[in-house]
Amino acid sequence: MQDDITTPLQTYAEAVDWINGLIPFGIRPGLERIEALMERFDNPHRKLKFIHVAGTNGKGSSCAFLTKTLVVSGYTVGTFTSPYITKFTDRFQYNGQNIPEETLVQLANRLYPHVQELAQAELGSPTMFEVSTALAILYFGEVCYPDVVVWETGLGGRMDVTNIVTPIVSLITNIGMDHTDILGDTVEQIAREKAGIIKPGVPVVSCVQQPEAVAVLKETAAARKSTLYLLGDQFDYKRHDLTSTEQHLTFSGPFRSFEFSISMLGEHQCKNAAGVMMVLEVLRQYMAFVLEDEDVIAGFRDTFWAGRMERVSDEPQIVIDGAHNPEGAETLAKSIQENFRYKKLNLMMGMLSNKHHHAYLKHILPIVDTLILTEPDFRRAMEAQNLYELVQQLRDTAAKPSLEVIVERDWKAALELLKSRTEREDLGVVSGTLYLISDVRAALLHQTDSEKGW
Secondary structure (H helix, E strand, O other): OHHHHHOOOOOHHHHHHHHHOOHHHOOOOOOHHHHHHHHOOOOHHHHOOEEEEEOOOOHHHHHHHHHHHHHHOOOOEEEEOOOEOOOHHHHEEEOOEEOOHHHHHHHHHHHHHHHHHHHHOOOOOOOHHHHHHHHHHHHHHHHHOOOEEEEEOOOOOOOOHHHHOOOOEEEEOOOOOOOHHHHOOOHHHHHHHHHHHOOOOOOEEEOOOOHHHHHHHHHHHHHOOOOEEEEOOOEEEEEEEEOOOOEEEEEEOOOOEEEEEEOOOOHHHHHHHHHHHHHHHHHHHHOOOOOOHHHHHHHHHOOOOOOOOEEEEOOOOEEEEOOOOHHHHHHHHHHHHHHOOOOOEEEEEEOEOOOOHHHHHHHHHHHOOEEEEEEOOOOOEOOHHHHHHHHHHHHHHHOOOOOEEEEEEEHHHHHHHHHHHOOOOOEEEEEEOHHHHHHHHHHHOOOOOOOOEO
């Protein structure tokens, strides 16, 4: 019985349920609770080297490039990302392997009494994301001690829980209109939130391109005496040969030019790869990281990131992509046309109710022949009927005259419709929120342990 008191969470399922049970506390920007929590463990994050990654799109792919290339180069690497596609443990990785379930249970039990105490105090209960972040810090700082931690922001940057760390280099992939209810509704406001990860004297790399966002980054970096490496200024890339499985590019930076290839599809991945290459160049040039050319080439070539332009079925040909905001839709439309040959494009999509779907649809509708609207199995799902009404508003201006629209609220039935309608010469695409992508991916790849979540 004593054991039950000291370890209130007996199983992996109980630990995950407890952490997810904190979701009702919502997203509460600010660092007070995570700082109070880490103080109780003597701030293990201060012993670690972080690469902090922020941005609207491309964070996950950039983290994947960084992790793979550093591991191939002989470094031990911790990776913290969200949301996860398959299992809750995906978000805490060491050298590309998920945290063992029993380790997660042990760390959750160490956090449990402190979370309960804080919940009774003035600050209130830590949120699900705060506890997940704390668990990641304990895992990396007290269990596996990686050489470097690839550290993805959850939301924004300035007030994001992950901003408790001081990194050795920061990366801001890009800036777009997402989470405007929290981060602000102009590019400049969102840029200020993302720029919040820039720390005094810590170099920052960015692929941001909008003039107003660039101005914010330059101003913030100058104020914090941080060297800014900006795509188009200090570094750039040229894209060369393109096949259905590979893209070749030349990176040119302040220290050298470098040719390499990636197997992730879409020009946006070339931009992500260029940003990551600049980060690696900073580590190599200024921080004595030993990164041999052949290892770097192998790392980029072998990087894979689930749910991003991922072909999951050949017959019928189905691709899944977690594009869920206007910038993602624009990129997806371009990448589909560039990388695939097809007679008809059948698109299945499902969204959450807090996004800019009008602009998303404007980008994607012009290339779609059959649109299947469905609902993700998630509490904030947008009703398929509401999406249908948005499509109807845009039909005359953005869609093909022959566009067929089907509403099927049950995503499993919608997926069967997509499969049955996608003939040999056609292409089926599933897009939208990662909560839908996760379920569809598990169904098509026959994964039985998919959990999905934020």
